[in-house]
Amino acid sequence: MINTALRESAFPDAVITEAIRWTEEKGPLDDAQAMRTAASRSADAHTRITARALQLGERIGLQSELVRARQWGPWVLLGLVALVVVAGLGLAGNVVGGGERHINVIVALVSLLGIHLLALLLWLAGLWLPLGSFNTSSLGWIWLSLTARVAGGKRGQAPVLLRAATGLLSRARLLPWAFGLVSHGIWALSFAVVLAALLFALAFRSYTLSWETTILDPDFFVRAVHALGWAPAQLGFPVPDAATILSAAPGAAGQRTWALWLTGCIAVYGLLPRVALVLLSAVVWHRRKAALQPDWSDPYYRKLMARFAALAPPAIVDADPGGAPGTAPASLAPSELQDALFVIGFELPADLAWPPAGLPAAQVQRIDGSAPARRALLDQLALARPRAVLLVCHAASSPDRGTERFLREVLAHCGECRLWPAHAAEEAADAGLAQRWVDWLQGTGLQRVAVTHRLEDALKQLGTAP
Known part of the structure; x- marks a missing residue:
């Protein structure tokens, strides 16, 4: 855990070490044997503290619960993915599943992108502002909390392990990126499924796409459609012209343009940002993961270092000038x-x-x-x-x-x-x-x-x- 390259077990070891720190806030644990064993294994103070924490964690069941969390984590993530995908399919079904086969493109766009954009703004706020509530609203936090609850039950060590893990991630400035890696991945998969369902429905069924308003000026929709269509147009998606937008009943070519415009907007404003953020989160994690260590300057750890230093006999650095012979030290009982x-x-x-x-x-x-x-x-x-x-x-x-x-x-x-x-x-x-x-x-x-x-x-x- 001290090395610049993070070992496979370094983060779990750091979580256990931090969890012991939080546990001992309620009162010190009996660590006499753990101190002696840790002192005999290494001369490095950080390694000794970690070895002591691992022994104490084994005694109070932290490691076993962490192992259960790692076993349950993929299954909880799979269930969360399934839930989000089903919700995405439900939204796509609401858009293309009407009996009249009439799609209001603006309502469809808001339905499919609204929650996504809100969640993305909350994640960005958590990235730039030191407010934990933004991070706890992400799918990554929900996944971590559910995993801890399932692995530990009501009386397990889940709260202290969760606190230790999030504390390490925050200190390494990785908390939003770690949660984002999970959250963006789930959202990307959801948009991929929604796009597949939408394209399948538009390819094999006939729909009428249009927009409706009661109080807004039609020119507003022309400007909005062109503005939203600029980015998809860079990838080859067509943008309806003003005549098509203002037409009450555009022809087949116009309907096809509307359908591809809607699909392009969902791909560019929904799927692509999430895929890009998954890749960015992975890069940031790789670069910063070496910082996933406890804060060794914390008074708790400095006190432990002093205790380990006291276990070593004082070094003789100068010659004994001579004197009366000493007595032999007392033997053990x-x-x-x-x-x-x-x-x-x-x-x-x-x-x-x-x-x-x-x-x-x-x-x-x-x-x-x-x-x-x-x-x-x-x-x-x-x-x-x-x-x-x-x-x-x-x-x-x-x-x-x-x-x-x-x-x-x-x-x-x-x-x-x-x-x-x-x-x-x-x-x-x-x-x-x-x-x-x-x-x-x-x-x-x-x-x-x-x-x-x-x-x-x-x-x-x-x-x-x-």
Whole structure:
């Protein structure tokens, strides 16, 4: 979700993240485990916040409801399309289905284009004015609301998911375009069906097309017909001349001109704008979809970032001037531990065989001592809370402050820790080297870490000998 190119799951992840934010407005959720798990998965603050939200969302059922919404969405859209198409056919039937087969072209034009033009003006108002009521009157909003209601029922999480989704779309300036993509598509399909029905009726039945008025000047209709016919004329549709318009009973050629003028007006002022807006909405969506992210500068997210930062131990950036040896950190309580064993190879030379033979089922790790490797391992220990840890070091190496810091951090995440100074195959076991490690542990206040000379003894003392 942080990448510039939006992943397939990025928008659903962002919706869940925002939905958790709105949910926690009523009170914080119990997120201790979610915080630790998210902190261990990534160093990126935004990714951690998203991972935490996904875990909490899974617990309260947000993901399952979102999946149901995505499954029901196409079916609800299909039903809405069918409803609009039937309504369009009804309008076309009212125009050409009269028993007298007489069509008032102006009334027909207003009937077929009136609601469309009103809806289009409302959509344009929602595009340029920050008024949500214009967006909620579109077919796109109706589709989204119905989908949320069907997927969530009366007691589901639909309101918070709907609020999160529309909030993300608004922030990315995509709300009218997203709703427009659905709304314009439905309208375009409706006009296509209406035009097909109208052309079929005009092609195989005889109609009389004319206009009527009681108070308007006939010249007004001449000017109006010519003005409305200018755009269709650019596409080849004929426009009735003044004599045809003013004639009380135009001939067959005049009737054909009237019919094609009416069809051209519906195509140019109804179908083509909707098709063009569908394409424009799709282009805008493609260009702006990368902005579908939560507002990370929001105080809620900044507080979460601070909490994640507090989970990391402070980094030592200067040398310790020396002083009295510290005490070993307290170990975890037995109730917090899990029955697991970690065997960790720390800064071992390349020629030392790894892993050692004879290990029982355990989490076997080997790290080079770099800060990222230590941090990743400590995150695993924080999640696993093992009963025992066996730290394997190179016997001939000199223990230093980095080893001390790492041991103290390991002790804070386990129940018991032992150290085995291992040696390479070509090196002879040296009791003096092992004693140096014992003396070093005593001098640093880490007496809790017992040193064993043989792997078998260490495993036996840890209660894990095979």
